Amino acid sequence: xxxxxxxxxxxxxxxxxxxxxxxxxxxxxxRTYSSALWDGELxxxxxxxxxxxxxxxxxxxxxxxxxxxxxGCGWGSLLHRLVGTHxxxxxxxxxxxxxxxxxxxxQAWPGVEVRQESWWDHRPAAPxxxxxxxxxFEHFAxxxxxxxxxxxxxxxxxxxxxxxxxxxxxxxxxxxxxENSKRDDFSDYFKTEIFPESDLPxxxxxxxxxxxxxxxVTLRGDRDHYVRTxxxxxxxxxARRAQAVAIVGDGTVAKYDKYLQMAMLGFHGATMNLLRIGxxxxxxxxxxxxxxxxx
Amino acid sequence: xxxxxxxxxxxxxxxxSEHLSELLGIxxxxxxxxxxxxxxxxxxxxxxSVTESLGNFVxxxxxxxxxxxxxxxxxxxxRLTATAK
Numbered sequence: 002x003x004x005x006x007x008x009x010x011x012x013x014x015x016x017x018x019x020x021x022x023x024x025x026x027x028x029x030x031x032r033t034y035s036s037a038l039w040d041g042e043l044x045x046x047x048x049x050x051x052x053x054x055x056x057x058x059x060x061x062x063x064x065x066x067x068x069x070x071x072x073g074c075g076w077g078s079l080l081h082r083l084v085g086t087h088x089x090x091x092x093x094x095x096x097x098x099x100x101x102x103x104x105x106x107x108q109a110w111p112g113v114e115v116r117q118e119s120w121w122d123h124r125p126a127a128p129x130x131x132x133x134x135x136x137x138f139e140h141f142a143x144x145x146x147x148x149x150x151x152x153x154x155x156x157x158x159x160x161x162x163x164x165x166x167x168x169x170x171x172x173x174x175x176x177x178x179x180e181n182s183k184r185d186d187f188s189d190y191f192k193t194e195i196f197p198e199s200d201l202p203x204x205x206x207x208x209x210x211x212x213x214x215x216x217x218v219t220l221r222g223d224r225d226h227y228v229r230t231x232x233x234x235x236x237x238x239x240a241r242r243a244q245a246v247a248i249v250g251d252g253t254v255a256k257y258d259k260y261l262q263m264a265m266l267g268f269h270g271a272t273m274n275l276l277r278i279g280x281x282x283x284x285x286x287x288x289x290x291x292x293x294x295x296x
Numbered sequence: 297x298x299x300x301x302x303x304x305x306x307x308x309x310x311x312x313s314e315h316l317s318e319l320l321g322i323x324x325x326x327x328x329x330x331x332x333x334x335x336x337x338x339x340x341x342x343x344x345s346v347t348e349s350l351g352n353f354v355x356x357x358x359x360x361x362x363x364x365x366x367x368x369x370x371x372x373x374x375r376l377t378a379t380a381k
Contacts, residue, residue, distance in 0.1 A: 188341075228361065262340075262344045262360040263340050263341065266343065266344070266364065270364055
């Protein structure tokens with residue numbers, strides 16, 4: 002069993018398996034670990050995270066669906082929202098994190114299934130009505146791949162989503178991206194200490210990898226939403242610093258504090274962006290879809 | 297009534313000039329209070345450490361983005377004293 006073109010299970014576990022109690026301290030109560038969708042000055046992190054989940058659920062046309070796939074499901078906030086609030090019968094989540102999958106199993110949410118596997122290895126028994134992927138695409142390429150390999154890896158992802166969706170089905174994607182920066186600008190600190198074996202996409206690579214398979218319906222560049230989310234996380238981490246140190250130690254808390262600040266600067270200065278893209282499946286791709294290299 | 301111990305604009309400017317000079321290993325005479333921080337090669341990591349030390353100096357929690365929003369010694373010092381209560 003391979004792990005596909007992106008980060009290995011070990012690399013994912015390095016970041017996401019630090020300690021559930023640690024993430025619980027500074028994420029919101031749904032433990033959603035990706036940019037929220039804010040509305041107004043008085044908004045709260047909790048409300049902004051639920052708004053984000055609902056936004057993707059609407060983009061994917063997932064309300065009241067029979068079955069929905071969540072690729073990179075974290076601690077399960079979207080899965081729970083789908084079955085608990087939006088009438089979805091079966092929500093399937095994929096994650097490579099031990100702790101995340103154990104957490105979701107312990108919740109025993111009716112209609113929720115979590116699988117500890119990569120999208121590369123996923124083989125669904127039946128097609129899905131909708132697919133959502135939030136904050137996982139950042140791990141679908143590695144810095145040691147060349148430009149062609151990188152887009153091929155992304156294309157494999159879109160090909161699978163295409164094959165797994167029913168006709169007319171939608172995919173809602175959220176990912177960080179390079180904006181006014183290149184791969185060479187990727188901070189050593191991020192690639193060694195924070196997110197090993199991971200690389201960000203450019204919007205042009207996503208466009209190239211998805212063409213003839215999906216049409217883009219909506220596109221939002223929401224980097225300012227990530228600045229505010231990171232600030233909220235950091236404020237909470239600092240407010241509960243002593244508890245955090247007791248769980249993971251001083252070094253890890255300092256590391257996360259620095260990473261949250263560096264990410265804030267990256268989004269604030271448009272080094273990075275936060276993309277939210279709504280895709281609709283192209284049901285009858287032209288034949289050249291299979292030989293992507295030719296225009 | 298003046299009970300605040302918040303430093304004056306000139307004191308913040310002096311502190312920032314000295315701090316940058318030491319951090320970047322450049323003579324203090326070559327630091328201009330109207331020059332953009334980026335011109336001194338201040339990267340994100342250094343900006344974070346400067347912001348943290350500056351926060352300790354003025355006795356206030358500062359957001360890491362403040363050096364981007366007020367990108368010179370002069371504009372940053374003025375901003376800090378203007379928002380000091």
